[in-house]
Amino acid sequence: MLYMHYCKNCQRVHLLNGHKQLCPKCDESLTELRIPYMDYVNMDIQEREAFREKCADEQQLASLSTTYRMFKYSKWYKETLKKEEVNLN
Numbered sequence: 001m002l003y004m005h006y007c008k009n010c011q012r013v014h015l016l017n018g019h020k021q022l023c024p025k026c027d028e029s030l031t032e033l034r035i036p037y038m039d040y041v042n043m044d045i046q047e048r049e050a051f052r053e054k055c056a057d058e059q060q061l062a063s064l065s066t067t068y069r070m071f072k073y074s075k076w077y078k079e080t081l082k083k084e085e086v087n088l089n
Contacts, residue, residue: 004033004040006055006065013040029063031055034066 005014009028015037016024025028033055043051054060 002037002039004035005030006052006061007031008056008061011052011056013055015040029067031061032067033064034038035064047056 002015002017003019005020007014007023007026007028007030009026010023010027014024019032020030052062055064
């Protein structure tokens with residue numbers, strides 16, 4: 001499945017498969033967006049730029065973002081927990 005993400009560091013909107021946590025360009029944290037893929041691809045250039053500018057604003061980004069509710073069951077979350085356990089020992 002495809003999901004829209006925003007990278008605060010790059011200030012870019014990314015279309016990525018799955019619920020990614022790191023930017024493919026800069027390896028910084030991503031924010032998953034609520035906008036459906038088809039809504040985004042149907043925007044023209046000006047609408048996409050306006051949307052990207054909204055994402056750059058922290059308050060607006062909070063209203064545009066979502067939290068993947070099944071993250072505790074995901075592979076990356078389990079791997080993160082394992083890494084933290086190794087680092088603590």
